[in-house]
Amino acid sequence: MSVGRLSGVLEKAERLARDTSLEAVRSWKERTAGLALGFMPIYVPRELLHSQGVLPVGVMGGGDDIEIIRGDAYYQSYICHIPRSTIELGLDGSLDCLDGMIFPAICDVIRNLSGVWKLEFPDKLSRYLDVPQNFDPAIGGRFYRDELESLSRDLTARGAGPYDPGALRSSIAIYNAQRRLVEDLYALRRDEPWKVPTTELYTLLRAGLVVPPEEFSEMLRDYLSAVHEDAARKPMDQARVVLIGSFCEQPPLGLIKTLERSGCYIVDDDLVQVHRFVRGDVPLEGDPLDNLVRAFLTQAVDSPTRYVAAGDNGRAAVERVRRSGAEGVLFCAPSFCDPALLDQPMAVRAMERARIPWTAFKYSENGGQFQVIREQAGTFADSIKLWSEASS
Amino acid sequence: MTAAGAPSTAPARKDDSQLRQKRMMAEHYGRLARSPRTGEKNVYTFVPGNLTELVRSFGLLPVLPEINALQSAMRGKSREYIATAEKLGHSEDVCTYVKCDVGMLKSGNVGPTGEPLPKPDVLLLSYTGCFTFMKWFEILRQEYDCPVAMLHVPYQGDGEITDAMRRYVVGQLRDVVIPALEKLSGKRYDEDRLRGMLALSAQAEEDLVWVLRSAAHRPSPIDAYFGGVYYIGPMFTAFRGTPEAVDYYRALRREVQERIDQGRGPVTPDGEMSDERFRVVVEGPPNWTHFREFWKMFADEGAVVVASTYTKVGGVFDFGFRHDPSRPLETLAEYCMGCYTNLHLPGRVEMLCRYLEDYSADGLLVNSIKSCNSFSAGQLRILREVERRTGRPAGFIESDLVDPRYFSAANIKNRLESYFQMLAHRRGAA
Amino acid sequence: MRYCVGIDLGSTTTKAVIVGESGEILGRGITNSRSNYKVACDVALAEALIDARFARVSGELTPAASDAGRRERLLRGLELRFREQQYRSHLACFAAVVLRLLDAGGPASDARAAVEWILERMSAETSALYAEGGRRKSDFFRDMAGSRYMHLAEQASRERGASFDRMAGLFDKAILEVENRPADPDSFAIHARAAVRAMGESLPGLGEAVERAAAVPMERHAGVGTGYGRSTLPFPKDRIRSEILCHGLGAHAMFPGTRTVLDIGGQDTKAIQVDSSGIVTSFQMNDRCAAGCGRYLGYIADEMNLGLHELGPLACGARRAVRINSTCTVFAGAELRERLSLGERREDILAGLHRAIILRSMSLLARSGGVFDEFTFTGGVARNPAAVAALDGLVRENYGAVSMNISPDSIYTGALGAALFARRETVRPESAGAEARA
Numbered sequence A: 001m002s003v004g005r006l007s008g009v010l011e012k013a014e015r016l017a018r019d020t021s022l023e024a025v026r027s028w029k030e031r032t033a034g035l036a037l038g039f040m041p042i043y044v045p046r047e048l049l050h051s052q053g054v055l056p057v058g059v060m061g062g063g064d065d066i067e068i069i070r071g072d073a074y075y076q077s078y079i080c081h082i083p084r085s086t087i088e089l090g091l092d093g094s095l096d097c098l099d100g101m102i103f104p105a106i107c108d109v110i111r112n113l114s115g116v117w118k119l120e121f122p123d124k125l126s127r128y129l130d131v132p133q134n135f136d137p138a139i140g141g142r143f144y145r146d147e148l149e150s151l152s153r154d155l156t157a158r159g160a161g162p163y164d165p166g167a168l169r170s171s172i173a174i175y176n177a178q179r180r181l182v183e184d185l186y187a188l189r190r191d192e193p194w195k196v197p198t199t200e201l202y203t204l205l206r207a208g209l210v211v212p213p214e215e216f217s218e219m220l221r222d223y224l225s226a227v228h229e230d231a232a233r234k235p236m237d238q239a240r241v242v243l244i245g246s247f248c249e250q251p252p253l254g255l256i257k258t259l260e261r262s263g264c265y266i267v268d269d270d271l272v273q274v275h276r277f278v279r280g281d282v283p284l285e286g287d288p289l290d291n292l293v294r295a296f297l298t299q300a301v302d303s304p305t306r307y308v309a310a311g312d313n314g315r316a317a318v319e320r321v322r323r324s325g326a327e328g329v330l331f332c333a334p335s336f337c338d339p340a341l342l343d344q345p346m347a348v349r350a351m352e353r354a355r356i357p358w359t360a361f362k363y364s365e366n367g368g369q370f371q372v373i374r375e376q377a378g379t380f381a382d383s384i385k386l387w388s389e390a391s392s
Numbered sequence B: 001m002t003a004a005g006a007p008s009t010a011p012a013r014k015d016d017s018q019l020r021q022k023r024m025m026a027e028h029y030g031r032l033a034r035s036p037r038t039g040e041k042n043v044y045t046f047v048p049g050n051l052t053e054l055v056r057s058f059g060l061l062p063v064l065p066e067i068n069a070l071q072s073a074m075r076g077k078s079r080e081y082i083a084t085a086e087k088l089g090h091s092e093d094v095c096t097y098v099k100c101d102v103g104m105l106k107s108g109n110v111g112p113t114g115e116p117l118p119k120p121d122v123l124l125l126s127y128t129g130c131f132t133f134m135k136w137f138e139i140l141r142q143e144y145d146c147p148v149a150m151l152h153v154p155y156q157g158d159g160e161i162t163d164a165m166r167r168y169v170v171g172q173l174r175d176v177v178i179p180a181l182e183k184l185s186g187k188r189y190d191e192d193r194l195r196g197m198l199a200l201s202a203q204a205e206e207d208l209v210w211v212l213r214s215a216a217h218r219p220s221p222i223d224a225y226f227g228g229v230y231y232i233g234p235m236f237t238a239f240r241g242t243p244e245a246v247d248y249y250r251a252l253r254r255e256v257q258e259r260i261d262q263g264r265g266p267v268t269p270d271g272e273m274s275d276e277r278f279r280v281v282v283e284g285p286p287n288w289t290h291f292r293e294f295w296k297m298f299a300d301e302g303a304v305v306v307a308s309t310y311t312k313v314g315g316v317f318d319f320g321f322r323h324d325p326s327r328p329l330e331t332l333a334e335y336c337m338g339c340y341t342n343l344h345l346p347g348r349v350e351m352l353c354r355y356l357e358d359y360s361a362d363g364l365l366v367n368s369i370k371s372c373n374s375f376s377a378g379q380l381r382i383l384r385e386v387e388r389r390t391g392r393p394a395g396f397i398e399s400d401l402v403d404p405r406y407f408s409a410a411n412i413k414n415r416l417e418s419y420f421q422m423l424a425h426r427r428g429a430a
Numbered sequence C: 001m002r003y004c005v006g007i008d009l010g011s012t013t014t015k016a017v018i019v020g021e022s023g024e025i026l027g028r029g030i031t032n033s034r035s036n037y038k039v040a041c042d043v044a045l046a047e048a049l050i051d052a053r054f055a056r057v058s059g060e061l062t063p064a065a066s067d068a069g070r071r072e073r074l075l076r077g078l079e080l081r082f083r084e085q086q087y088r089s090h091l092a093c094f095a096a097v098v099l100r101l102l103d104a105g106g107p108a109s110d111a112r113a114a115v116e117w118i119l120e121r122m123s124a125e126t127s128a129l130y131a132e133g134g135r136r137k138s139d140f141f142r143d144m145a146g147s148r149y150m151h152l153a154e155q156a157s158r159e160r161g162a163s164f165d166r167m168a169g170l171f172d173k174a175i176l177e178v179e180n181r182p183a184d185p186d187s188f189a190i191h192a193r194a195a196v197r198a199m200g201e202s203l204p205g206l207g208e209a210v211e212r213a214a215a216v217p218m219e220r221h222a223g224v225g226t227g228y229g230r231s232t233l234p235f236p237k238d239r240i241r242s243e244i245l246c247h248g249l250g251a252h253a254m255f256p257g258t259r260t261v262l263d264i265g266g267q268d269t270k271a272i273q274v275d276s277s278g279i280v281t282s283f284q285m286n287d288r289c290a291a292g293c294g295r296y297l298g299y300i301a302d303e304m305n306l307g308l309h310e311l312g313p314l315a316c317g318a319r320r321a322v323r324i325n326s327t328c329t330v331f332a333g334a335e336l337r338e339r340l341s342l343g344e345r346r347e348d349i350l351a352g353l354h355r356a357i358i359l360r361s362m363s364l365l366a367r368s369g370g371v372f373d374e375f376t377f378t379g380g381v382a383r384n385p386a387a388v389a390a391l392d393g394l395v396r397e398n399y400g401a402v403s404m405n406i407s408p409d410s411i412y413t414g415a416l417g418a419a420l421f422a423r424r425e426t427v428r429p430e431s432a433g434a435e436a437r438a
Helices: A002-017 A023-032 A046-051 A082-091 A108-120 A137-157 A165-191 A198-207 A213-229 A253-261 A288-298 A315-323 A338-353 A371-391 B016-038 B052-057 B065-074 B078-087 B096-106 B131-144 B163-185 B191-216 B243-261 B291-299 B328-337 B345-358 B379-390 B409-429 C037-060 C068-104 C109-129 C141-160 C164-179 C187-198 C206-215 C243-254 C294-303 C308-315 C329-341 C346-368 C385-399 C410-427 C429-437
Strands: A036-039 A055-058 A100-104 A125-129 A239-244 A264-268 A328-334 A358-363 B042-044 B061-063 B122-127 B148-152 B271-273 B278-283 B303-308 B363-369 B394-399 C002-009 C013-019 C025-032 C219-227 C260-264 C269-274 C280-286 C375-378
Touching (some): A002 A198, A046 A165, A046 A288, A082 A108, A108 B345, A165 A288, A198 A213, A239 A315, A253 A264, A358 A371, B052 B061, B052 B163, B065 B078, B065 B096, B122 B131, B191 B243, B191 B303, B191 B328, B291 B409, B303 B345, B345 B379, B363 B379, B379 B394, B394 B409, C002 C037, C002 C243, C002 C410, C013 C037, C025 C410, C037 C068, C037 C187, C068 C187, C068 C206, C109 C141, C109 C164, C219 C243, C243 C269, C243 C410, C294 C308, C294 C329, C308 C346, C375 C410
Parallel strands (some): A036 A055, A036 A100, A239 A328, B042 B122, B122 B148, C002 C219
Antiparallel strands (some): C013 C025, C260 C269, C269 C280
16 A cells, blocks of 8 residues: 555656656646746745745756757857756747746856846746855845845736735745655655665655645655655665765766665755755744845855855865765766866865765766766775774 | 968067056066065955955055966966866866966965965955856865955846845945955055045046057057957056056057057067958957967957957946946945956847947957856857847857867867958958 | 869868869869878869869760760770779889888898789789779778788788788888879870770770860869868968868859758868858857767777668668767767667667767757758768758758758868869959958
8 A cells, every 4th residue: 555655656756857848837827827937956935936926946957858959059068968958948848838937146157047048038037046145144134135025026027926924924834844844854864765765855856846835745745654654665785975066957867876776875965955955944933034034044055056154165064974974975066067066176175084985976967878987886885885894 | 561361560569568567567476476575465356356446455465366377377387287286186177267276376376477476365255257266265265274255246137236236245345355454454444545546447447448449440459359468457457546557558548549640550479460351359268378379360360359358357347337436335346246257148248249330340259268157158149149130240269268278279270260261251242 | 174173181081173164063083181182182183184084075975876875884884994994003003112112121032922912913803893893992092902902911911921010011101102192194094095995895986085085185273272281281371261161162052042051071060051152151160079970970880890881771770769868989889888788779779879960960050050941961971861861850840841952972062162262263353352352
């Protein structure tokens, strides 16, 4: 019975995760006549969108499912893959049901993509969402609040509902609940990784990008109870690793499979980071917009796209390793990813100081060749097990 | 007139402005080299969003790692510096300015005059128009363990500067940057002194813009790209706001006026050009490792660059902006936000179309730089849009800032020659 | 006959096209590129002149003399005999050089016996090589002679114990000398006469036609060079035109309705837009990386132990195209082996590989401005049926119904364009001057 339930959730998740032409969004729009706005990785204030009746839709590239015909005409070879597939999806009609796109501040490639979008789709909303790198509430906080208010006005001008603090509080509550469920999922995987293969976790997270938050929360709840009941999942002797660098252009599913099959339990990662960007609940009392701002300033997860004010690049990554009881780090970044690759030497240095084993490789979202990575990850996993045996 | 095929060039002669500029830069580097002994403090910062007036109003000396990197490349050192950085784990995929700088600092931090550069006393992280800047100074902070003052300059995502954006930058100037500079220099912020310097900046900007606009003449008395990088030197490095800069630009203006009066073309590596055949607008930074060779590819074809966007990375002054002493911090904020790489793509398209028109250019050439995503990401789309709007042909070449492995002279020459021949034939057929 | 010549010096082959006063093509010539660029150009031009003279022969024979079918057969036969005579002539020269080099290396009677045997066998084989229906690997002397020599050298090494390396080394030295000798301007006269004599059956008037064709004075009016390495072409700088422009004009000449041209060469790909006069308005090149070019197919052919010309037909037998993500030549072999080990059919993998190459061309075309009617596809890969099918499908899907032009002579596109540029400058001196001044 439970296996049927599990496979039901997974089937739905797989369908949604691969839904690059956004059928789920189309049917939502037909049912509700609401606006849907696409957003690119890392972080957008989904609560605000939701509170104005807008469905936030995560657009995280075309993965390995779509063939790039026109997207490659926009970008030279030494630029990552995600803008190509995103443009491709825009041009082939997959994103037609979206009323616009939000491009959060990630790096210069995505920043410029917001401008390409304006040139290519002048009738759609194309909004660059600058986020502060100054975290003083009176300065960066004020700026961010201004940004959010401006975004809110843009939404209303496009036909969304007006800003309403009560509605925002409700939306915050809904997303708080979802965040808790995501944390539960991650905690389960951390504590009993054999129960939550990362391929399944990742598929769920991707699925959560194209459905309303309530629906995603339900899927998470179903999955969590179903895996507990599945006795067939047994522990294996795998190395516990943290995956770092996959916060924007996502790895192909085949890569994640390869890592798990080569002897690794991924016990923490930055995949589909939007679901975990804010740590803990956003408070409900007081001005909800201020709370969103404060959450961004003080509760945000560390990311190479975010200025490290305290001057200790890499410390946050080391803490993640410790918190998740991991034995090593896989630096797994897309080719040409400035944030991940510029940050990596600093993170590596911190790992070496903390004597945490690590290895590194690059991918592209549409890669199909995993032989080399399999060898590398396998060797790494073995060496970790040898290390831990030797030091115990 | 010239024999068919070759543009004629008179023997090379260094202009006064070139010599003066060399002197200014040499003096500045000398001062930096002596600073550990003299006790003068320095501030490392970036060309886009360079707050030279503010820094110098505290009596502090600016250091620009980007300039160090390009100088290393022109002196042929960048290959080994980049190799050093890559051996230390820096990726092949990232900006070569950063790697060149890391390699340079690991090799003794020797500057362009052969003297060592001082370690940074403070890193003024002016995050303007380029994400990589942020990581660059995080890396340097880790190397030097020195204080960082972060100035986050917001992007003109919708092609405008809003009150909120201005407020954000001014707030950081007041609460982060100025206190850091006060602490370092031991002096209080002197707004009057700053105003005085801003007034001088505006004067120099006036003359610089006049010089840039001189390229509208036929023949153009200047090359606005290869020659242009020398003209913007004092403006974008350590001298804006100083009397030396005012003098320099006044002298440069006189020099250019003389060229116009005598109907002379610009200086090239092989002497003065006297047969202007093609007028082009260039988008994108130049290559530094093969700078002269690259320049010659243009000069040999009689091609003059009449306008470029690279010469606006440290500030856009030719669309009306001047530093305004009556609103010192606001004007610094607006200056930063107006730098070329902080403009949104439609704004860049607009600028390029204006340049093609205002400078009577035959076409656009895009030099797409592997290292610089800020410039490069979306350039192909910009190119097509500009072509569509102006009807003038665009050419596309690829190279890099300071990594010689990414400059293939044969390929670039091939594409350039094809482009110029295309321009010629379109004119002939018309 | 006054002609203008265009020479396209490529990395593998050098092509020449000569055109007459009205821009009509008089002759085409092709030869393998070689270390002496001037000789390569001269040989290509000589071949084009030979081609022109053969065309004259054909024209000289009055149709009334005999039925068209027989005439065609005999003309073909004449050409075949001509080539045979040429080959024999080169072979004799080659033999002399080989023996001279061998003797200069000191006494080595074993080697000499073996080499003499090889040369004798090569000479004896010639008739079979040039018999009706005889199969030749290539029409270039270096390839044909090289292939036969090496094959025989292996045999000699096995049976006579002679050193293969020594014999191979001899070939390498000798061929360099032989093929870098200047072209013989009397080649047509000498070899065509010999060919006529060698033909048993003859057409009345054939001998006279040959004599008349041989006697036509060919006067070079102007010439333009283009292609890879063109800065070292034996042309003055102002007689050199970019391959982009030559290609555009050449495609326009072959198909006057052309607006978009795609050329997939051995190591670079060009996407060119031209206007109604054949002038280039925009172009993009992929010249930094061989991915998606002909060379990639060469690697695949090697990996699969197939001839290059076999890949296309095999791929056409696919049931579906396997998704190939990278056309990086470095990984070509690995990708191929992985797919095969996963049980994919060769045909399906090949179809995927062809599609992947064409996708790269589609990007380049998009960058250059798109695909407009009519669309001309040139280059070696244009002879590959699977590549053509993939391109046709993708163009249709993305740009609608666009007519695609492919010519069996597309390898001469650049040289044709160059020749036409040369002609333009003789016909319109004022515009030529403007171009020179521009």
